Amino acid sequence: MLSSISLSKAALSVTLALSGLSSVAFGLFPDEAGRIDWHRAQIGAPTKLIPYMFNATNMGIFAITSRNTLASLDPSNGEIFWRQVFDSDEPIKALRVRDGLVLTLSGNSESHVRVWDASSGSLAWGFSQPPDANFRRGSGAAEFIEGSGDAVAVVGDSFVRLTPEQNTPVWELPLNATASYKRIVVGEKTAFVVGDARPTKKKPQSRLQVVEVDLETGAVVQKYQFANEQAMGSDRLVFLQSKEYGNYVVWREKKSIVWFVHRLGMHEPEWELYHAKLVQVELMPEDMLTSTLHEVDFDPALNQDLPRFAMTYQKDGKTKTVVVEMFLKGDSQQLEMRKVAGFRSDGAVLGSCGIAWPKGHKAVGAHSERAVVAVRSSAADDVSWRLYTDGKTPMHMGKLVYDRDTYGPVVSAVPYYVDSEPRVLIQTSGGLLAALAQGSNAPVWFRDESLAHAADMAFLELAAPVSSAEYAAKATDPSVLGSPVTRFILRWVETLRSTASWVTTGFGIFGPASDASASGEAARSVAEQMKPSSPIVVGDHFGFRKLSILGTSTGVVAALSTQGGVRSWTRFLAENGTAVSIENVFVTRANQAMSSSAPLVTVVGRSQITGNTVVATLNALTGEPVDSGSQLVVDLGRRHAKVFGLPAVDPESNQQLLGFVYHDKQQQQQQQNPQLGIWPSSARAVRAFCGISQPVFFDLGDGSGSTQISGYRALCPKDADRDAWAQDSLLSAASEWVFDLPAGETLISATDYQHGAQSTALLGRVLGDRSVLYKYLNPHLVTLATRIGDSGGIAIYLIDRVSGALLYSTVHANARVTGKQPFLAIQSENRVIYQFWQEGALEVSGAKRHSEAVRGFVTVVADLYESSKPDDRDQSRVFSSYDLLLPHVITSAYVSPEPATALGVTRTGSNISTRDVLFGLASNKLLGLPDQMLDPRRPRNAPTKDEQAEGLVQYAAPLVLDPKRVLSHYNSVAGIRRIASAPTHLESTALVSAYGLDLFFTRTSPSGTFDQLSPSFSKVNLVVTTMALVVGCLLGGPMVRRKLTNQAWA
């Protein structure tokens, strides 16, 4: 008996232990790993790439990018070794790599020279030059001094020698701003600073200016000008550097057929060159005039060997390239040029790897490390590459098959070697960076950097999965959905399929079957990964899965699933081969479950050729053009000042109309009113626009630097004009109001247009005593921030866009707004939040004394209410911007522990949940602070009972950066510029996306997940318990009945 009890106890213990273990296993939530949040670390489109062996065994691809990032990539797989993100106003102008160190020069008015450790990316030493009044934009260059560890640089208007041993320059030479210096050529004892001479009355034509400087003392050895009609960066000018032969500049004047060679330090050209000698073919003069030069050695200062350059010319309508080498003729001891390699290069992009390897690593296999690669399109969807070292025959060749509609054409190529195997690193205008190798049509690795240039994003709702079978059928044959019987059958087929899937995946315990996930993406081959996966058209029950459609300034439109970040489709938009700079993305036709029409996305950008506005409309589910017959990118022939969504739908295409405001310089000078264009533009569309019950208002002058903002109303044309409406017709606009900023003030920024009223669940705020403070809800509210003169300080204005009424104004005298200390603002419902940098101490007032000066980033929150008194409400039934209703504003200020780079607010379906205010921090974090933390009504003393009932906590000036509130967790989300949020079908949950350099996505529940089961909720336990109860009822039922019957007989 005792043993049986022990056994049962043991069994119970085992069961409990197992159940405990199972709950631990459930606690991992493997189905959520990498699905709730995902992160893409990016570097941006490189402006310079240097593959380099930074020590005996390791090689890195060092890159500086147009997104102000310095990065080192793994040459074998493209992964980021390390990266350094510079400030947004600090472009990187120069990159040099030497002896395990990386040298960068960055900044505009303020210059920074920094030296980084090549293997770890940590800062070795640096120097900063404050803004210089004589600074000439475009100046800037930096070079290592071989063998010393020092560097020389053109910073501001000075030429300096820097050393790691001291913080100040060894010497500093003022350059007196007589030229824009862009190149430094370091010789043995002197350095040459070369730049574009400033034109004068005496010498109006462009020339190059050279200053030769003694490296020891910083004294000017000589200064002179040469090369008429030449400018730095010209494709008819090239520098040659060699330790043995000296430093030269080769150039050709525009209408000359002769090449001049000038040795730096000499005043006149040393000798002249003729095409025939270089190409060893007789050329006609008109062919000679087409020749251009390219540098082969991209770090020429390292060149120990014979200097080389490439020349491209036309002959008989064909493009050819020769690689030319400078050598010392044995007999005469005279320098000569000779052709080393020659090949056809029609439409090719040239690249070179003239690397002189660091000491001890010069030989890399049997291959020459001084190769020239030519990459050209050989067919519609592939490119071929050929690597030349000498002669006519390529040393290596290969091919890449890729979709040009996705990634754009190749714009640059750099060859390098990995373990003696040649690689070619190509870059496309769409942001693709791919390493190619011989023998494969697919890249060894690739990085898609297009999304580092995202300019705008829109969310697209996807259909619920219950109708996925219907959607599948619709994609193949929409007519089958006409019959209710077919729809019924399809729905049952889908239900059975999903049930089978649920059973096969272990009743959901072992992770649900999902579409391509992040891990699935990793399992695909590189070739497969380059192609977008099959379009994602089906969402989920909770609305967590949507498409986030991004438009980039590199011309790429990409749709990513919010689950896992899987790319659904990509489209590269170009006009005559040049990428379009996308500025706005609008979902103009939403996804409708029972509609046969596909959702549409309209992309607005600017042509980089003409500067005109361009528009493209795509199927939002597939990325395909809506009308395959017509041109994808439509040039509207004008430049828009502003674009916004109109509250009207085009009857033909059933898509939302867009309004384009045109106000060119001529109209501004003649004080003419702007005009409004609509898209799509047709007679029916303009009739639909004119059918809107409410007039359409817009404003102009809300850009940075403006001193006047003006409001307009769009006017509808007469009936006859509507009938004769052409695609390029425009609506006129009437001036409604003008808001002149006070004298001396200039606009810093204005908040975005709200695109209609936000849904509001609560019209007022219920106070602790059950009275209500009614919110001032004005959909036309805009927040302006202005800079007050030179004395500093900012002013904040809240104005109404419709009437131009000034509703509230305030001033922050100690605020400073600069590129590094930007002003940020966001509006949500009746709340305005803004952040700025504040200088210095503040006055002491009343019975308060300040314990310390408030110097730092300050976040101000302003809540707008209809009245200062509770239960006092505007009695008018309809809100009008013309009514005199000035808001009662309650404000409070907080100290921000870190500067923000972007602000956002979570959005839920009905806005019943509380909001999180989202901060993209400079420390690469995404922070979500609860609404009540920023409440301006937080009491200064211990809260009273009423205040406690209201949920108010005592005021504390510093905003606490609680690590639990960091939505990005351990991810380092660099360069956040914008934060977008979208609601889900669950009121508790909002989707959040932060983008800039990196792309990060997550979902958050500011009020907790009150409307969903906890992830730890065991459905199996529920089923087992229910079944046990049923069995208990079945077993106990007869016994109870028998007992009752027996009782009746008793």
Added chain:
Amino acid sequence: MRVLNRSVALLLLCSLACVVAESLVLDTLRVYDNLNPGIYTQRGELILTDPVQYSSLAIQGSPIVDADTKLPEDPSMYAVLLKSQKTDSQFALSLPRCRLNGERKPKETFVVHMGQDDSLLHVHYSAGSSENCKNTQIPVESPAFSTSAVVKRRVQGPTPELAMAANIDLSTGKEKEPEPQKSFLVKYWYYIVPIVLLLMLGGEEPQQEGNTRR
């Protein structure tokens, strides 16, 4: 002679009063409107004193010709233009003409926004009611506005309050010296002592050697 002296004194007093009054006037804004669509005529003056005063012209002024700002020209809108006499700044504001429908004496309000240094920032204008737009009755040709004006001053924005409430001695009016901080034992001795006593006195007596339990 005495009469002459009195007259001179009165004249001087009047002049002084005029000068003082003029110095109290911060600015005067001429108010133009377009009751006749397309034509802006002066209808009064807004005098920026404390309080702000509005005086309407008895006779309709001549049409404006020298407006620097582009004037609202939408015929469906009733617009007012305010021109500062001091700074030449102008404020053009408009509202739907239908807001004045059927009213002989519509209410209008000028909200004058001033800087902290009494500079004029902006003027906000409201008249009539949006309810009147449902009224099909056309506006009265020259309504007699019931005018009011209020002044709003731009305020200094909030700053973080890194402040501690000063402990003021009411008897002296001076700040009290902060009390020295008590040690942990001094603060909580009344909790600690009973616990220590309980632990010392309430312990079980040690069992005698060789005792067995049943």
